[in-house]
Amino acid sequence: MKTPNELRTVNVMRYILPLREGGSLPALAEADDGFNYVLKFRGAGQREKALIAELLGGEIARLLGFKVPELVFAELDVAFGRSEGDEEIQDLLKGSQGLNLALHFLSHAINYDPLAMPVDPLLASKIVWLDMLITNVDRTFRNTNMLMWNRELWLIDHGASFLFHHSWHHWERNAKGNFPIIQNHVLLPQASMLDEANEALKPLLTPEIFKQIVSLVPKNWLLAGGESEDPSELAGVYEGFLSLRHAHADQFTKEANHARKTLI
Incomplete structure (x- = not known):
């Protein structure tokens, strides 16, 4: 791991x-x-x-x-x-x-074109699963936030994820709740293996790993919004959100499957 x-x-x-x-x-x-x-x-x-x-x-x-x-x-x-x-x-x-x-910087990379660059169904499903986990609103036809470099698909720009941290109230509800924006995901039409993606990716993440990832965030970034004077408190919210969201992966996978069925 x-x-x-x-x-x-x-x-x-x-x-x-x-x-x-x-x-x-x-x-x-x-x-x-x-x-x-x-x-x-x-x-x-x-x-x-x-x-x-x-x-x-x-x-x-x-x-x-x-x-x-x-x-x-x-x-x-x-x-x-x-x-x-x-x-x-x-x-x-x-x-x-x-x-x-x-x-x-990936020199000479080109923007992913969904009309000209088909993606393997399992890879597409895994990317949709990732964006459901982190509540990423910005991987759409308008702005794919993916690059083709050396004939491989690269993911960029995750700054529009974690919507809950723009309003800290009810973060638990957001972690367990629906994410209807997924219907706009550029790869959702190709994501025909969402259940397989869930089975493959869910075991790779644990609360301890989330804690280690969150620990990388500088303390002054956590404090910059003024929501708390204790960076460990805010770090704990991120850890809690990710762990709770991850625990409900089966649920959000079903939601993505349902959203896909409305498109095809």
């Missing part, structure tokens, strides 16, 4: 260009290890919550065997971006000083 890895930390050396496809203005940047990364800023959009979701969702996907670009912590120096001419980008950089999150 795979276990979570400690994330490396890199220092951002050069801002190359903004990637304006995303509403949070991620950027292509070069780090001090010589590699390029897609940099996700804690000063953008949903701020630290988007980075927490990206980290948790990406690590869970990796542990389940999916192809996911390496996640790293990316340190942004106080002086970084002072020469940036675009005021919007300069404000974003100023608001993101310190620790951010980045994904290894």
Whole structure:
């Protein structure tokens, strides 16, 4: 059974260009290890919550065997971006000083095209299962958040997952509840083996693994929303949500099967 890895930390050396496809203005940047990364800023959009979701969702996907670009912590120096001419980008950089999150840039990768790139039914089913687990709303025909690289399917951008953390009330209900947005999932029409995906993936995750994954989240990210002064309390909510959601995997698998039947 795979276990979570400690994330490396890199220092951002050069801002190359903004990637304006995303509403949070991620950027292509070069780090001090010589590699390029897609940099996700804690000063953008949903701020630290988007980075927490990206980290948790990406690590869970990796542990389940999916192809996911390496996640790293990316340190942004106080002086970084002072020469940036675009005021919007300069404000974003100023608001993101310190620790951010980045994904290894897959050079020459192309966006997944659901009309031209059929996916194996079991793989499609496993991806749908993952997104049901983490309540990811953003893997649709409009925005697939998947890349083809070296003839393999890679998963990116999990920052729109874990909807419960935008309103901490009733997180248990959200963990056990339905997820009707799954009907918009780009791979749902191809996901004809959801029961098999559930049987294969459910045993790979445990409450202890969830605890280890959540422990990777920096404490100041947990505290940034102001919901609590105790990071362990908030970490415990994430652990509890994932464990409870995982315990109801049979239920959400049935829900995904039902949603698929309404499409075909």
